[in-house]
Amino acid sequence: MLYVELLAQGLVQGSIYALVAVGLTLVYGLLRILHVAHAGLFTLGGYIGVLVTNATGSLLLALVVSMLVVGLLGMAIYRLCYQPILDKPPYVALIASIGLFIAMEEIYRIAFGPYGISYQNPPLQDVVYIFGITLRLGEVAVGVGTLVLIGALALFSTKTRFGTVWRATVTDPKMAESFGVDIIKVRYLNFFIGSALAAVAGVMVALLNNLVEPTMGSVPSYKALAIIVLGGLGDVRGTLIAALALGVIEAYGTIYLGNYLDRDAIAFAFLILVLMVRPQGLLGRA
Amino acid sequence: MLGLSGYEISLITSMGIAVIFALSLNLITGFCGQISLGHAAFYGIGAYTSAMLTKAGMPFGVGLLGAVIVAGLIGIFIGIASLRVRHDFLAITTMGVGFLFIGIMRQWDLVGGEMGVSSIPGSGLGKSGFMFLVLGFGVLTVLFSLHLKRSWMGYAFDAIADDEDTARVVGLNVSHYKLAAFAMGTALAGLAGALYAHNVRFIDPESFGFVESITVLSMVVIGGIGSVFGVVFAAAVLSVLPLWIQFIDEYKLLLYGGLLFAMMRFSPGGLAGLVKQILRHISSRKSLQKLSGGTKI
Amino acid sequence: MSKLLEVSNVRVQFGGVVAVDDVSFSLNEGELLGFIGPNGAGKTTMMRAITGVVTPTSGSIVLDDKELVGLAVHSRVRMGLGFSQQLVKPFRNMTVLENVTLTAGSRHTRSPLGALFKVDRERDRTRAKELLELVGIVDAADADPSNLPLGYLKRLEVARALALDPTLLLLDEPLAGLNHAEAHKLADMIVDLNSAGRSIILIEHNLGEVMRICSRLVVQDNGNKIADGDPESVMNTPAVRAAYLGEDMDNAAA
Numbered sequence: 001m002l003y004v005e006l007l008a009q010g011l012v013q014g015s016i017y018a019l020v021a022v023g024l025t026l027v028y029g030l031l032r033i034l035h036v037a038h039a040g041l042f043t044l045g046g047y048i049g050v051l052v053t054n055a056t057g058s059l060l061l062a063l064v065v066s067m068l069v070v071g072l073l074g075m076a077i078y079r080l081c082y083q084p085i086l087d088k089p090p091y092v093a094l095i096a097s098i099g100l101f102i103a104m105e106e107i108y109r110i111a112f113g114p115y116g117i118s119y120q121n122p123p124l125q126d127v128v129y130i131f132g133i134t135l136r137l138g139e140v141a142v143g144v145g146t147l148v149l150i151g152a153l154a155l156f157s158t159k160t161r162f163g164t165v166w167r168a169t170v171t172d173p174k175m176a177e178s179f180g181v182d183i184i185k186v187r188y189l190n191f192f193i194g195s196a197l198a199a200v201a202g203v204m205v206a207l208l209n210n211l212v213e214p215t216m217g218s219v220p221s222y223k224a225l226a227i228i229v230l231g232g233l234g235d236v237r238g239t240l241i242a243a244l245a246l247g248v249i250e251a252y253g254t255i256y257l258g259n260y261l262d263r264d265a266i267a268f269a270f271l272i273l274v275l276m277v278r279p280q281g282l283l284g285r286a
Numbered sequence: 287m288l289g290l291s292g293y294e295i296s297l298i299t300s301m302g303i304a305v306i307f308a309l310s311l312n313l314i315t316g317f318c319g320q321i322s323l324g325h326a327a328f329y330g331i332g333a334y335t336s337a338m339l340t341k342a343g344m345p346f347g348v349g350l351l352g353a354v355i356v357a358g359l360i361g362i363f364i365g366i367a368s369l370r371v372r373h374d375f376l377a378i379t380t381m382g383v384g385f386l387f388i389g390i391m392r393q394w395d396l397v398g399g400e401m402g403v404s405s406i407p408g409s410g411l412g413k414s415g416f417m418f419l420v421l422g423f424g425v426l427t428v429l430f431s432l433h434l435k436r437s438w439m440g441y442a443f444d445a446i447a448d449d450e451d452t453a454r455v456v457g458l459n460v461s462h463y464k465l466a467a468f469a470m471g472t473a474l475a476g477l478a479g480a481l482y483a484h485n486v487r488f489i490d491p492e493s494f495g496f497v498e499s500i501t502v503l504s505m506v507v508i509g510g511i512g513s514v515f516g517v518v519f520a521a522a523v524l525s526v527l528p529l530w531i532q533f534i535d536e537y538k539l540l541l542y543g544g545l546l547f548a549m550m551r552f553s554p555g556g557l558a559g560l561v562k563q564i565l566r567h568i569s570s571r572k573s574l575q576k577l578s579g580g581t582k583i
Numbered sequence: 584m585s586k587l588l589e590v591s592n593v594r595v596q597f598g599g600v601v602a603v604d605d606v607s608f609s610l611n612e613g614e615l616l617g618f619i620g621p622n623g624a625g626k627t628t629m630m631r632a633i634t635g636v637v638t639p640t641s642g643s644i645v646l647d648d649k650e651l652v653g654l655a656v657h658s659r660v661r662m663g664l665g666f667s668q669q670l671v672k673p674f675r676n677m678t679v680l681e682n683v684t685l686t687a688g689s690r691h692t693r694s695p696l697g698a699l700f701k702v703d704r705e706r707d708r709t710r711a712k713e714l715l716e717l718v719g720i721v722d723a724a725d726a727d728p729s730n731l732p733l734g735y736l737k738r739l740e741v742a743r744a745l746a747l748d749p750t751l752l753l754l755d756e757p758l759a760g761l762n763h764a765e766a767h768k769l770a771d772m773i774v775d776l777n778s779a780g781r782s783i784i785l786i787e788h789n790l791g792e793v794m795r796i797c798s799r800l801v802v803q804d805n806g807n808k809i810a811d812g813d814p815e816s817v818m819n820t821p822a823v824r825a826a827y828l829g830e831d832m833d834n835a836a837a
Contacts, residue, residue: 034377085551091321092554094377095507098323098500099546106540222385222496225378265389268382272367275379279370438691439698445674445685452672455634456686457660457747459694466695570727 005133006251012139012208014247015146018240019201021224021231022150023074023194025239028228029170030183030190032090033082036097039221040104041077041195045070045202046212047108050117059123059207066203067196074195075188101221109214116213124207138207149200150240153193166190170236219264226271232281242281246270295417296485297526302420303481304525308505308517309427310474315503316512317440318467319447320368321377324384325502328472330494331387332357332479334397337489340407350480357476358469365468369461384499391491402490409484420481427474431514443467447512497539504542508549510558520557587612587782588633588751593642595628595806602628604806605642610751610784615777617797617814618786621826625806626786627669630755634666635659646751661693665749669756669786671736673728679739680724683711687746714742718772734765741769751782758789770796790827794818802826 020042027035045066052062081100085092124138157163169176169186177183201220206212227246231238246267253266261269274281290298311325335356336349344352364383368376392400409416434440442463445453450460483489501524509520524542528535553560588610595603602625610616620626631637633644635656644651651659660666673682685692688707692698715721718738723731728739737757744752754773758766770792777783777796787793793800793814800817802810804826810817817823 081547081551085554088550088554091315091319091377091511092550094321095503096547096550098503099543099548099550102500102539102543103547104543106537106543110537110540218496222381226382229375229378260393261386261389262392265386268385268389271382272379272386275371275375276367279375433702434699436702437699438688438701438704439695441681441685441688441704442692442695442698444676448674448676449672452668452674454656455660455666455668455672456743457657457689458692459655459657463695466699 002255004131006255007248008133008135008139010248010251011244012142012247013250014244015142016201016205017220017223017227017247018150018243019146019197019204020220021227021239021243022153022236023198024224025228025231025236026170026190026194029235030173030187031082031086031093033093034097034225035082036094036221036225037077037081037100037104038074038194038198039217039224040101041070041074042198042202042205042220043105043108043212043214043217044073045199046206046216047112047117047202048199049203050119050206050212053123054120057121059203063200063203066199070199070202071192071196074191074198077195078187078191101217105214105217112212112214114214116211116216118210118212119206122207122210125210136208138204142204142208145200145204149197223264223267226267230271230274230281235281238281290414292413295413297529299413299417299420299485300529301522301525302417302424303478303485304502304505304521305424305518306420306427306481307475307478307502308509308521309431309514310471310478311502312431312471312506312509312512312514312517313434313474314467314471315506316517317434317443317447318464319443320464320467321380322471322499323377323381323496323503324387324499325380325471325475326494326496326498327384327387328357328361328475329479329482329498329502330391330489330491331360332476333483333489333494334391334403334479335476336480337403337406337483338397340484341403341405346407346409346484349484350477353476353480354473355476357479358473361472361475362465362469364472365465368468369464381496381499384494384496388491388495391494398490400491402488402493403483404488406483406487406489408487416485420485423477423481428514428518435512435514439463439466500546501542504546508545508556510556510560510562511554513556513558513562516556516558516561585612586610587614587647588784589643589645590629590633591643591645593629593632593644594640595625595632595637596640601806603632603639603803606803606806606808607642608801608808608811610782613777613780613782614799615774615783615785615797617793617800618784618803619788619790619793619800620803622788623805624803624826626803627755628806629803630666630753630786633659633753634664660747660749661689663750664753665744665747665751666753667737667740667744667755667757669759671733671740673736673739673743675727675729677728678725679720679728679731679735680708680711680715682728682739683714683742683746684708686743687711687714689747711742711746714745717745718742719768733760734762737761738769738772741772745776745781749781751784752776753784753786755786756788757785758787758792766792 024035024038027033048066048069049062052065053059081096082093085096124141126137128135128137128140157167165181166186169181169183173183227242228239230242249270250263250266254263257266307329311322314320314322332353336353339352340346340349368379371379391397397403411419442458445458446460446463453460505521505524506517510516528538549556555562586609591607593603593606606629618626628637632639635654639652646662646664649662684704684707687710688704691701712721715724718741720735720738723735728736741757758769761769766789773783773785774796785797797814800814801808802817802823809822809826810820
């Protein structure tokens with residue numbers, strides 16, 4: 001039963017990684033920017049989730065508010081921080097993004113205190129039994145929620161006209177532009193959707209740990225970077241697979257390699273190993 | 287001696303170590319254009335190597351030498367591995383190396399695990415003697431950096447930093463040059479790390495984490511990528527600012543983060559770039575006049 | 584006359600698309616060869632196979648009795664291949680003169696360690712200046728390439744390749760984007776280089792200039808070689824006329 005339980009835990013963790021990484025890969029596909037500050041938005045999503053839930057008692061409302069606010073902030077970051085430096089060498093945007101991320105974490109620390117905040121009445125803490133394993137309702141919600149959101153996104157991008165344009169643009173921005181796509185609009189959309197998904201992940205992590213801390217985004221931020229590389233940068237499908245795979249590998253790895261490497265090191269050892277064998281990523285073409 | 291208090295001596299020593307460490311990253315990121323987000327790992331490798339060697343009874347000098355060699359060798363190994371991955375990936379793989387290093391050190395009992403290594407032997411040179419040693423290494427590093435910039439190697443690095451593909455077209459073995467940058471930069475970081483270890487006499491994995499990697503990157507970026515004097519200035523100021531002013535120590539990361547962002551957003555060339563921009567503004571007027579006077583196409 | 588470059592049965596395939604299909608040609612020492620063909624004929628792909636950016640699916644490319652296929656781009660350059668690219672790519676963190684000096688001193692940069700111990704640039708700077716003089720852009724020696732017009736950059740690209748002192752100079756559309764007078768001047772310069780003994784392959788779209796200056800033409804269309812010989816007879820070949828019909832004939836007549 002341990003195996004199944006580890007698998008379930010890995011998938012839950014992987015879902016969170018997926019929600020964060022999709023935004024990163026969307027931004028990378030379109031702008032070739034490694035948007036590290038994305039994880040700062042993830043953390044903010046968590047804060048808003050806890051604050052609104054505590055104020056109103058409604059987790060659902062908190063989720064919506066968090067997605068909206070963080071989504072808009074993501075668009076603002078594109079407009080104010082990235083757009084003016086797009087023509088500079090790539091390291092410029094990368095370092096700017098790292099700076100922004102660090103500053104964001106510090107602002108959270110100063111604004112909300114260093115020890116973090118929690119739900120007053122943590123929702124979805126009941127335990128359920130599925131397929132003979134014990135899961136918290138929150139964990140189920142994370143898995144199901146991710147599935148629904150990603151599914152909706154997939155439907156939107158394949159079944160609607162705008163979605164098709166969007167997908168084409170993320171895959172090959174230059175080509176799309178030459179076909180008359182308003183690329184600026186697509187960039188805003190990317191930042192909105194990506195940031196809103198990160199906000200959901202933030203709210204969910206807050207739920208699982210019943211804690212939001214200023215540095216909560218650090219580890220997911222680096223791991224999400226590793227994931228989008230594994231997924232073959234800019235490839236949404238690859239990113240999802242890599243995220244789930246990493247969640248599961250970490251879950252098993254912590255049990256079997258825990259004496260030699262901690263969880264974060266396992267993730268990066270996996271990354272480096274894969275890159276040695278497949279420099280273009282798990283699914284990427286050479 | 288020299289009328290310096292013990293406190294001032296330790297400030298100057300920390301400053302000197304930071305300068306060496308920042309210049310070591312400048313070789314890789316500044317000269318050769320390769321972003322590394324895990325440079326503190328090599329600083330750590332140097333620190334651990336020298337600490338373990340001297341604790342095993344080796345003399346201080348052997349410790350330093352060992353640190354340089356081990357850090358440089360691992361640097362070459364990582365460099366060879368990094369050459370396989372695409373341009374964009376390098377920042378992330380080096381970051382991964384940083385996390386991997388911490389992860390291994392935390393679990394490795396031989397080097398103290400989470401507890402780190404304490405009572406590392408001193409240099410045996412006394413406080414001010416050690417300060418002079420650090421300053422000596424600092425000056426040598428500056429001189430070496432300046433020489434490298436003027437040499438044909440620096441010339442080739444300029445080309446590679448600007449455009450790798452074109453660098454190949456003009457006959458440069460880009461991989462070999464990148465490896466050379468990695469080897470020199472990591473070996474020098476190893477030296478800085480060893481000096482750090484013998485200065486503070488206690489090290490643990492947390493001293494070489496991601497924050498440290500970002501701190502040193504900040505020094506390079508704020509000083510001006512590739513500029514020796516800009517980086518020296520930024521390293522000297524940023525390393526002691528938090529020590530001088532307690533208030534700044536509290537908000538150190540906010541300061542670094544804010545500066546990194548603001549620099550990139552408004553002056554990607556760093557402080558040195560700002561100075562150069564002003565100078566170029568004056569001289570480009572002249573050369574434009576000259577060109578438009580004699581243009582015939 | 585001895586053969587300097589021997590391209591035999593080269594085939595380049597991307598996925599299912601055959602860009603170059605079993606093409607062979609050769610270049611004699613001291614020759615100025617025009618390599619032409621309509622848009623999408625696979626000329627640039629052929630060029631890239633020679634320079635090493637693209638790996639042929641099969642075939643061999645021999646320069647000076649040495650096989651090039653399998654070697655990295657920089658190794659081929661070290662073996663005497665100099666090339667100017669279709670898209671000008673000056674190093675933008677250097678002045679025009681520094682761009683050329685870097686390649687003029689290429690013997691210093693063969694290995695990183697050797698390069699570390701060499702500082703003096705004077706001799707190579709002098710040589711670079713001569714080359715800038717030769718291509719006629721010495722007045723822009725100290726300029727930042729970002730601010731220069733295309734006519735200057737095209738010649739900078741040629742000067743940079745020449746500074747390598749290559750046994751074979753490959754020029755990929757050096758005249759593209761230049762106006763009539765500029766193209767004419769640069770073409771004259773290419774002739775001068777050839778007269779001075781340099782072996783040159785010129786890949787060009789500007790048929791008028793190619794016809795005027797080249798001693799021999801190789802024509803490629805749809806990835807196949809369709810003609811090889813002196814300009815007059817090549818242009819009278821039915822296959823070539825068909826390939827160019829309605830395209831560029833006005834140019835050829837000009």
